[in-house]
Amino acid sequence: MLTAENRARWRLAGLLSPATLIIGLFFVVPLAIMALYSLLEPGMYGGVEWTFYPDNFGRILGWADGSNEEFDVVYLQILLRSFKLAAITVLLTLLVCYPAAFWVSRQPERLRNFCLFLITLPFFTSLIVRLYAWVLILRPTGFLNASLQGLGLIDAPLDLIYTEGAVLLGMTYIFVPFMFLPIYASVEKLDRRLLEASADLGAGRWQSFWRVIFPLTLPGIAAGSIIVFIPSLGNFIVPSLLGGARVLMIGNLVEQQFLAARNWPFGAALAMLIMAAVLLFLLLYVRWQGRAALKEAAR
Amino acid sequence: MSHANNPVVEIRAAVKHYRTPEGHAVRALDGVDLSVGANEFVTLLGPSGCGKTTLLRTISGFESLDSGELLIQGVAMNQVPPNRRPVHTVFQSYALFPHLSIGDNVGYALDVRGVARAERRQRVGAALELVGMGGLEKRKPGQLSGGQQQRVALARAIVDRPALLLLDEPLSALDRQLRQAMQRELKNLQHELGIAFVFVTHDQEEALTMSDRIVVLNGGHVQQVGAPQDIYDRPANAFVAGFIGESNLLRARVESCADGVATLVGEQGDPLRLPSAGLQVGQPLHILLRPEQFHLDCPGDPAAHGALDGVVEQTVFIGKDFEVSLLSATGSRIKAVVRDASRQALQRLHPGSSLRLWYALDAAHLIAGEA
Numbered sequence: 001m002l003t004a005e006n007r008a009r010w011r012l013a014g015l016l017s018p019a020t021l022i023i024g025l026f027f028v029v030p031l032a033i034m035a036l037y038s039l040l041e042p043g044m045y046g047g048v049e050w051t052f053y054p055d056n057f058g059r060i061l062g063w064a065d066g067s068n069e070e071f072d073v074v075y076l077q078i079l080l081r082s083f084k085l086a087a088i089t090v091l092l093t094l095l096v097c098y099p100a101a102f103w104v105s106r107q108p109e110r111l112r113n114f115c116l117f118l119i120t121l122p123f124f125t126s127l128i129v130r131l132y133a134w135v136l137i138l139r140p141t142g143f144l145n146a147s148l149q150g151l152g153l154i155d156a157p158l159d160l161i162y163t164e165g166a167v168l169l170g171m172t173y174i175f176v177p178f179m180f181l182p183i184y185a186s187v188e189k190l191d192r193r194l195l196e197a198s199a200d201l202g203a204g205r206w207q208s209f210w211r212v213i214f215p216l217t218l219p220g221i222a223a224g225s226i227i228v229f230i231p232s233l234g235n236f237i238v239p240s241l242l243g244g245a246r247v248l249m250i251g252n253l254v255e256q257q258f259l260a261a262r263n264w265p266f267g268a269a270l271a272m273l274i275m276a277a278v279l280l281f282l283l284l285y286v287r288w289q290g291r292a293a294l295k296e297a298a299r
Numbered sequence: 300m301s302h303a304n305n306p307v308v309e310i311r312a313a314v315k316h317y318r319t320p321e322g323h324a325v326r327a328l329d330g331v332d333l334s335v336g337a338n339e340f341v342t343l344l345g346p347s348g349c350g351k352t353t354l355l356r357t358i359s360g361f362e363s364l365d366s367g368e369l370l371i372q373g374v375a376m377n378q379v380p381p382n383r384r385p386v387h388t389v390f391q392s393y394a395l396f397p398h399l400s401i402g403d404n405v406g407y408a409l410d411v412r413g414v415a416r417a418e419r420r421q422r423v424g425a426a427l428e429l430v431g432m433g434g435l436e437k438r439k440p441g442q443l444s445g446g447q448q449q450r451v452a453l454a455r456a457i458v459d460r461p462a463l464l465l466l467d468e469p470l471s472a473l474d475r476q477l478r479q480a481m482q483r484e485l486k487n488l489q490h491e492l493g494i495a496f497v498f499v500t501h502d503q504e505e506a507l508t509m510s511d512r513i514v515v516l517n518g519g520h521v522q523q524v525g526a527p528q529d530i531y532d533r534p535a536n537a538f539v540a541g542f543i544g545e546s547n548l549l550r551a552r553v554e555s556c557a558d559g560v561a562t563l564v565g566e567q568g569d570p571l572r573l574p575s576a577g578l579q580v581g582q583p584l585h586i587l588l589r590p591e592q593f594h595l596d597c598p599g600d601p602a603a604h605g606a607l608d609g610v611v612e613q614t615v616f617i618g619k620d621f622e623v624s625l626l627s628a629t630g631s632r633i634k635a636v637v638r639d640a641s642r643q644a645l646q647r648l649h650p651g652s653s654l655r656l657w658y659a660l661d662a663a664h665l666i667a668g669e670a
Binding site: 194197198199215216 | 360395
């Protein structure tokens with residue numbers, strides 16, 4: 001005989017098991033394999049030797065003694081550059097999306113829905129195709145250089161592609177929708193009557209922005225920043241198409257280790273470091289949010 | 300009232316058009332004049348769409364006039380943005396900042412102007428004390444009841460003593476009991492602060508209770524301006540009579556004028572003889588009789604009273620009084636509230652029985668009417 005409580009428990013287990021299975025099989029298990037691999041010795045011709053081998057991390061972080069692996073500061077430099085580019089991408093997408101969200105939220109409903117449709121339109125075509133379009137625009141014989149030369153504004157083609165600028169352009173381009181949607185959600189919720197109240201109490205536009213609009217849309221900004229920052233940090237498609245060999249990001253390194261160098265343990269170690277960095281950031285964010293919530297509750 | 304001497308607000312010939320979504324032009328304000336004196340409690344009263352909220356929002360600066368003049372403390376304000384006007388508003392929705400504590404909400408006007416911390420704390424405390432919310436600085440608006448939020452909105456608007464406080468139907472979201480308590484408190488507060496209040500409402504009872512003067516608006520026009528009692532006893536036109544209090548409006552016409560006595564015939568039944576001052580033969584009129592002005596028996600000299608005959612349609616006991624609906628001999632429906640039904644009177648009030656109602660001639664208020 002099943003009691004009501006037991007039945008409820010079984011039902012819950014039944015409902016949760018597909019998700020649990022998928023996450024377990026395709027996320028937790030591979031992650032565990034990656035964590036394990038990152039501590040194993042790379043085999044001579046790909047594959048692994050089943051011995052504990054901390055030098056994968058040593059190559060990156062500096063304790064490789066040179067007997068097995070060399071420490072090379074270039075990995076940290078690339079990691080640092082990835083952080084820098086991801087952070088700038090967040091800022092650029094924010095700069096594009098924040099004012100646009102206000103504009104869209106003020107439009108009549110039909111135009112508003114059309115704008116939202118346009119924002120999601122890029123998802124209908126392949127990312128590679130869209131990025132390759134940028135290659136065609138930016139390369140020395142590309143559309144932009146050809147046009148500028150044709151107009152007589154420049155003599156020789158500008159160095160546009162394979163620069164950090166090109167990578168930032170591409171990343172901003174692909175991540176704009178991810179920033180826009182959460183910001184738009186918080187901007188649309190903003191009660192315009194609060195802005196009237198602010199003006200009524202003597203605040204100018206600038207003060208109303210910093211005292212009312214910004215704090216009330218901050219959750220949207222934070223959410224958008226996180227979901228742009230994390231995939232930017234690990235992105236390898238944009239730097240490999242628009243950055244070439246000159247602007248490597250940490251994602252490219254991982255890709256190279258797995259696919260070209262066939263050094264899975266080292267690739268796994270790099271991936272683990274990215275994940276650790278992201279987790280650290282999320283932890284800080286959650287603690288900051290949690291503290292705000294705690295403060296709220298204490299009042 | 301000294302409002303004529305140095306008004307806080309003066310509005311002259313204000314006109315404001317709106318365009319509806321269908322493209323029709325609507326005159327929200329159609330030549331409105333208004334002046335509010337220092338320390339005066341003025342209520343803008345009217346049905347929804349009468350222009351009262353538009354008028355309020357032109358004073359606060361959220362609407363601009365198409366034509367006309369607006370002066371606050373003698374300074375032309377037409378081109379001055381809301382944040383530079385010495386005026387604060389208590390909004391219908393309260394519009395408290397949800398991310399700020401009560402203390403920061405109330406201190407907002409001071410923070411914006413950079414008032415020093417010690418003075419700020421003292422003034423925020425005093426303002427909250429004044430509305431009975433002392434010591435709640437640390438709470439957030441979401442943790443307060445509607446009535447409490449109302450008080451905070453009030454404290455926020457008076458913290459830096461504006462020249463004028465605008466209140467946009469601030470009590471409409473409160474339940475009846477709380478609303479009545481707040482009406483008295485608002486009136487006291489206004490007296491204590493010595494700030495002029497302009498209060499918008501569609502609730503005539505609220506307007507009568509609180510105001511020094513009432514401005515009755517309809518269709519973008521000022522219908523009447525006056526003290527509550529003036530407006531109630533001597534409404535300027537049929538709209539005001541109908542909007543304020545319950546009223547019976549009987550159509551009549553001046554049949555003859557002789558020796559200072561005019562004879563009126565119309566829906567009131569027997570011809571009515573009244574002083575003829577200001578009346579002309581053939582002039583159409585409305586006779587206003589409030590339900591409580593009727594008596595079952597003639598209370599004095601029959602020559603000084605009018606009588607109205609009819610058949611009782613319905614009688615409702617409303618506690619102490621009876622509310623009688625009477626179908627008069629001329630076919631109009633009369634609402635009367637009569638007192639002291641002795642046993643005999645009770646029988647008279649049975650539906651179907653014929654009844655004669657008496658009213659004092661000087662209680663009958665004449666309003667110019669259209670034929």
